[in-house]
Amino acid sequence: MKQQWKILAGGVVTTSVLFAVPAYFYAQWMALILSFISAVSFSLILLKRNKEKLDHTYKVAATGIILLIIFSSGYIVHDYFRAEYQDEILVEIRQTIDSGIIGVQIKNDMIQSLKYYKSSDSDEMTVSEAFSSYMGDKLNENGTIKPSQEKEGDNISYHYEIKDADTVVIIAVTKVSKGNDPAFKNYDGQTGMGEYVGTLSNGGVEYEKVN
Numbered sequence: 001m002k003q004q005w006k007i008l009a010g011g012v013v014t015t016s017v018l019f020a021v022p023a024y025f026y027a028q029w030m031a032l033i034l035s036f037i038s039a040v041s042f043s044l045i046l047l048k049r050n051k052e053k054l055d056h057t058y059k060v061a062a063t064g065i066i067l068l069i070i071f072s073s074g075y076i077v078h079d080y081f082r083a084e085y086q087d088e089i090l091v092e093i094r095q096t097i098d099s100g101i102i103g104v105q106i107k108n109d110m111i112q113s114l115k116y117y118k119s120s121d122s123d124e125m126t127v128s129e130a131f132s133s134y135m136g137d138k139l140n141e142n143g144t145i146k147p148s149q150e151k152e153g154d155n156i157s158y159h160y161e162i163k164d165a166d167t168v169v170i171i172a173v174t175k176v177s178k179g180n181d182p183a184f185k186n187y188d189g190q191t192g193m194g195e196y197v198g199t200l201s202n203g204g205v206e207y208e209k210v211n
Helices: 002-024 028-053 056-118 127-138 150-154
Strands: 156-164 167-178 193-201 204-209
Touching (some): 056 127, 056 156, 056 204, 127 156, 127 167, 127 193
């Protein structure tokens, strides 16, 4: 009997640790799966050690418990992969939304700046001057651009560089949606996030996704 109590105590401690440690690092699924495996393993060990002492009623109960464990494990695995799939779908949706917002914003600012440049009466105006004039107080001195909507700044950061008199670059970096390369070094210091670049020159507007 003492041996059984030791096994039971060991199972409780092991299961608790296997749940607590991953849960502390917000890995809830790993915590659930590891603790479940531990609980099942120790339960089977106890049943095996006591099978000679079990009468028919207890054997039926043990069989029921084992079947319940099997169905529960199947449900956990199914639910886990379903959650993973849903996460992937949400990430794709977020990437699509960010890509659309960024594309519209960068292209609009650059096309309007180019129109401003083309319609200028001054032959001496440069593309960079037209860009600065059109954007106005949206341009911050630290090289960032104020988002059109306040909430947009929580998800996307915009930056600009005046390469020369007739070349301006806008860089947009996402803060939530990931890019294609997880090791990509973003313009704003992040790693692996989505990044889009627009280039304005007197020849027109170029736009591309770089990550």
